[in-house]
Amino acid sequence: MADSENTTPLPLWRVPLAVLSNLFVSAEVRHG
Secondary structure (H helix, E strand, O other): HHHHHHOOOOOOOHHHHHHHHHHHHHHHHHOO
16 A cells, blocks of 8 residues: 555545445345
8 A cells, every 4th residue: 555545635535436336236236
């Protein structure tokens, strides 16, 4: 992992994106 990644705060737009991706994957697993 790069040091810059540790010092740089997580972009706000990545938070909802990660949540949506998580929900989408969970839904796919349930339907599967």
